[in-house]
Each structure stands twice: as structure tokens, then as C-alpha cells.
Amino acid sequence: MCLALPARIVEMRKQDIGIVDLGGVRKEVSLALVDDLQVDDYVIVHVGYALSKLDPEEAERTLRIFAEMESMPGNVGVGA
Template structure:
């Protein structure tokens, strides 16, 4: 099963790489597949690549669902 997660761009490193916050951990990802990504944007991350931009409302809704599922699994 593959899982794509919403993450927020914390810092642009160059035109093809960025740092994101992934559950409190900073991770370097590729933004090479996207145009015009800015710090603060939310993107869908899959295997180290940002696939698409996501608005903040949708990102927060999805992150909330993941948190609820995690709570139910414990």
C-alpha cells in the first residue's frame, strides 16, 4: 500500500529541493515536479517527491483525519 501525506514547505533549498515538516521532523524533499512552490505552501508528498500543491484547509483536514486514525489504533 502506498501513502501520500500532506506536508508544509518550511524552507526552499533551491529550485528543486525543499525542507518540510513531517510530523515534527524536518525532511528534504524534491519539488522538481511542481511549479511555483513557496515557503508555507502545503504539498502532497509521496516517496520523497512533492506531487501537487494543496490548499491549507484540505491539508489540515487530512492531517486531522490521520491524527484521529492514529489515536484509534492505540
Template sequence: MCLAVPVRVVEVPEEGKARVQVGQGENYMEISTLLLPEAPRPGDYVIVHAGFALRSLDAAEAEESLNIFRQIAALGVNEGRELEQL
């Protein structure tokens, strides 16, 4: 199974690359933007898989996707706790 994650662009240090923030914490990574039709700008959101930006998306779409990931993670954590109690 493949998983592509929405991330926020914080810096574009050079053509074809971007530094992005993963989640709400202090997790950052450098990605390739060579697959995008247009270079992203700081503040833009992109979907990333295996270090490559696959497409751009607007902030509302990114937040909706991130909320779904948070809900899935919460279900997994809750399910794990229930299993521990058995």
C-alpha cells in the first residue's frame, strides 16, 4: 500500500526542490518538485510520496486530508488500548 501525505512548503531553496513541514510539529524534509507542472511557493501545500511532490492542493483540501489521517491514527491508538485491556 502506498501513502501520499499533504505537507506545507516552507522554503524553495533551489529549482526542483522544496523544504516542507510534515504535520504540525518540527518535522521537516527536503523533497523534489520536478514532477509538478509549476514550482510551489512557500505556504503552498503538496502531496508527497517517496520524497516527490505529486500534485499541489489548496489549504482546505490539505486540512481535510490531514484531519482524516488524524482520525485514522486516533482509531488505531484507541483500538490498541482496547486490545491491551483484553
């Protein structure tokens, strides 16, 4: 199974590297596969690579669904 998550770019670095934020967790990812990115854009991230740019409303809706799923009884969390 492949799980790619929406994350917001919070910092751009050299060599197509950026820092993304996903629910308070910040991670360095490669931005080399997607053109025309800037801080505050949302991207879909899988195994350390931004795969595509995501519409902000779609990103927020997806993150809300993940948060709702995580709070459901018996759920051990998305990251478990």
C-alpha cells in the first residue's frame, strides 16, 4: 500500500530541497519532481519526495479527514 500525505511547504532550501509541515511535524523533502513551488504551497509527499502540488482547499479537507479518523474510537493513529 502507498500512502502519500498532503504537507505545507514552510521553507525552501538549496538544491530542490524544502521543509514541509504535516500536523506539526517538519521534514526535509525533495522538491525536484514538481515545478514552480513556493512557501505555503501544499504538496503530496511520499517517502521524502513531493510528487505533486495540491490545491489548498483539497489539502485542508484531506488533513481534516485524517484528523477525524485519528480521533475515532479504537484507532491507533495514521502513523502507527
